[in-house]
Amino acid sequence: MSDGYASFLAQKARVVQPAGHEIHGMLSPRLRADQADIVRWAVRMGRAALFQDCGLGKTFEQLEWARHVPGDVLILAPLAVAAQTKREGDKFGIPVTVCRSQADVRPGINITNYEMLEHFDPSVFQGVVLDESSILKAYEGKTRNAIIDAFARTPYRLACTATPAPNDYMELGNHAEFLGVMTRTEMLAMFFVHDGGETQSWRLKGHAERDFWRWVCSWAVMMRRPSDLGYSDEGFELPPLRFHEHLVDMDPTTVGALFDMGSPSLMERRAARRNSIDGRVAECVRLVRESSEQWIVWCGLNAEHDALEEAFAGECVSARGDDTRAEKEAAEEAWRTGRARILLSKPSVLGWGMNWQHCARMAFVGLSDSYEELYQATRRCWRFGQEREVEAHIITATTEGAVLANVKRKESDHERMFDEMVRHMSEISRVTIRGHEMTRSTYTRDAREGEGWRVDLGDCVDVTREIASDSIDYSVFSPPFASLYTYTDMDRDMGNCADGEEFMAHFRFLIVELLRVLKPGRLVSMHCMNLPTSKTRDGVIGIRDFRGEIIRECVAAGWIYHAEVCIWKDPVTAMQRTKALGLLHKQIRKDSSMSRQGVPDYVVTFRKPGENAEPIAHTAEEYPVAYWQQVASPVWACFDGVGDDGFLRCVSPSEARRDSPDYVEGGVDAGDTLQRESAREARDERHIAPLQLEVIKRCVMLWSNAGDLVLSPFAGIGSEGYQALAMGRRFWGVELKRSYWEQACANLTRAAHESKQVGLFA
Numbered sequence: 001m002s003d004g005y006a007s008f009l010a011q012k013a014r015v016v017q018p019a020g021h022e023i024h025g026m027l028s029p030r031l032r033a034d035q036a037d038i039v040r041w042a043v044r045m046g047r048a049a050l051f052q053d054c055g056l057g058k059t060f061e062q063l064e065w066a067r068h069v070p071g072d073v074l075i076l077a078p079l080a081v082a083a084q085t086k087r088e089g090d091k092f093g094i095p096v097t098v099c100r101s102q103a104d105v106r107p108g109i110n111i112t113n114y115e116m117l118e119h120f121d122p123s124v125f126q127g128v129v130l131d132e133s134s135i136l137k138a139y140e141g142k143t144r145n146a147i148i149d150a151f152a153r154t155p156y157r158l159a160c161t162a163t164p165a166p167n168d169y170m171e172l173g174n175h176a177e178f179l180g181v182m183t184r185t186e187m188l189a190m191f192f193v194h195d196g197g198e199t200q201s202w203r204l205k206g207h208a209e210r211d212f213w214r215w216v217c218s219w220a221v222m223m224r225r226p227s228d229l230g231y232s233d234e235g236f237e238l239p240p241l242r243f244h245e246h247l248v249d250m251d252p253t254t255v256g257a258l259f260d261m262g263s264p265s266l267m268e269r270r271a272a273r274r275n276s277i278d279g280r281v282a283e284c285v286r287l288v289r290e291s292s293e294q295w296i297v298w299c300g301l302n303a304e305h306d307a308l309e310e311a312f313a314g315e316c317v318s319a320r321g322d323d324t325r326a327e328k329e330a331a332e333e334a335w336r337t338g339r340a341r342i343l344l345s346k347p348s349v350l351g352w353g354m355n356w357q358h359c360a361r362m363a364f365v366g367l368s369d370s371y372e373e374l375y376q377a378t379r380r381c382w383r384f385g386q387e388r389e390v391e392a393h394i395i396t397a398t399t400e401g402a403v404l405a406n407v408k409r410k411e412s413d414h415e416r417m418f419d420e421m422v423r424h425m426s427e428i429s430r431v432t433i434r435g436h437e438m439t440r441s442t443y444t445r446d447a448r449e450g451e452g453w454r455v456d457l458g459d460c461v462d463v464t465r466e467i468a469s470d471s472i473d474y475s476v477f478s479p480p481f482a483s484l485y486t487y488t489d490m491d492r493d494m495g496n497c498a499d500g501e502e503f504m505a506h507f508r509f510l511i512v513e514l515l516r517v518l519k520p521g522r523l524v525s526m527h528c529m530n531l532p533t534s535k536t537r538d539g540v541i542g543i544r545d546f547r548g549e550i551i552r553e554c555v556a557a558g559w560i561y562h563a564e565v566c567i568w569k570d571p572v573t574a575m576q577r578t579k580a581l582g583l584l585h586k587q588i589r590k591d592s593s594m595s596r597q598g599v600p601d602y603v604v605t606f607r608k609p610g611e612n613a614e615p616i617a618h619t620a621e622e623y624p625v626a627y628w629q630q631v632a633s634p635v636w637a638c639f640d641g642v643g644d645d646g647f648l649r650c651v652s653p654s655e656a657r658r659d660s661p662d663y664v665e666g667g668v669d670a671g672d673t674l675q676r677e678s679a680r681e682a683r684d685e686r687h688i689a690p691l692q693l694e695v696i697k698r699c700v701m702l703w704s705n706a707g708d709l710v711l712s713p714f715a716g717i718g719s720e721g722y723q724a725l726a727m728g729r730r731f732w733g734v735e736l737k738r739s740y741w742e743q744a745c746a747n748l749t750r751a752a753h754e755s756k757q758v759g760l761f762a
Contacts, residue, residue, distance in 0.1 A: 020046025055384025071126025520610025571598030718744030
């Protein structure tokens, strides 16, 4: 393999390169082993994210990280966390200045609240830290973008949060965009696909899963406990967290219902919550006054807050959204230091970032459907360092439905998905943080021969380079359509490319080799289609001229653009499979300016310059005039004339009305392919889609002689070889995926037996 191809494959690896520096000075001796390794890694990366569960010491880590940034650092934190961070800094001997504007900034580490960002000049800071960075998604898009844009040129960036939701890929995209790793749109285009018409429902592409987490781990570390990265969990076993559900009986007619509903609508739940405030507050008062413990009481509605303040008058302090920062901090301090027994607030006000291990009792006077709100609020007390069992009381009305059950279901989904995420990431994180060796999909070579055929297991560029010049009579194949992670997770897979530009850069290596190995005057045919674009992935809904890109690349490499044929495809089938906006009938009624025709297939053929030394001549029996007219047609389809509705219908051959006087023989049946399920793997993103045998037959028959050697660099399950052997040709194929290679060998063995071919490499 030449250095050029090796270099290209190396740069396809999707990892983020370090942008920071190695720490040469001493780290604080108070850091645990896992914390010290994480800080060294984050400083070396320069731009990184710490996704660590509550109580693992993110505050200490971010302060130590900031201490090693060569320049001034600004920490953005939720309300009331700034003062807490300063106290942590004092404890660890790291000075921190609490600021309200640029005028307050001092050399070193400075901290302010997210809401104060407009009063600062981001350009003067060499480093920035987003504390509780997942709070960004609680802001409207304008504010999120303002934070990302403000620090787009800041050399050192750190984002810290208690593990983002594993099913919230947009949150990971927000972090990647803030760090300058990749935009959220680019991330979706590279690693994700949406099914059907639900464009907001993204899922990881099958073969992208491992490389996606590998990419995340190149800029983030994720851990729930030290053992996730191979460290000891000593001292990190949490005491139990127990939820107690209290249902306040309410008359369902108060929300306009004639009977008690198990699943009321959102509007009905809100009405039920408003109408049950008195009962829920009374239940909370009973619970709190039966205990001598300190309590944090969470609410969500202003009316709930008003009622609680009145009920606990003289016993509580309160932090409200419209209080000044000083008032909120004073209330929190009075409660934290024991001058008040009860703290009233909303999760949106004090539910982020606070360390309250001194408290083990809380009540939720009402509950929203947000699992993260419940998670963050409970984690203020139930976190590493808590020594007592934590009890959380959820007080809802019977008319609200199973609110807690819904939130607990989300919690179960979160835990299940997070377990899966840690499983994928733990090995990778150990590599980036601890230097352990990581295993990846390995590239292996193999080859198998039979009567008249050979198929190599390997990279088509590597294998084609080993073929003698001017030795191939004809080549026909279907490239992988520039679709990321379609079949394998290998960087050698041309289907594993981030975008069209990277695909063409990879495809170029093969185009050059094909030109070398084809005999002068002989041809190569490529099956392709133009590719629909999407608003999220490409920025616009339209069509990408993939066919034209192939033509331009081949001509630039020295091929002669020889011919092409358009192959009809059923738009109804395409609509049902893709739910493409332009093919939906309802779009005609809404705005047909976005309606379009279906996307057909093409076979584009190129000729190598020079004279063909062995003419390809056919007899009249092989090519009667009627058949030649079908093959020579620029569109291979089947028409059955005018239907009862008066419209000319274009259908597949299997649907054609052969008794119609307007019927034209000679269409291509989309279902006329090799059996394919035996080679498909569970994680394949796309079904194997072999080229139709009729298409291969027409191409091979027209552009090769009996006994000629036909090459397919993307052999798949052997469709081109199967048809070539059936027509008296020889075949050489290349396939990268082992399961497809095995199936191709089986298919070609059967085809050779049926056609009684002679050995190819005798």
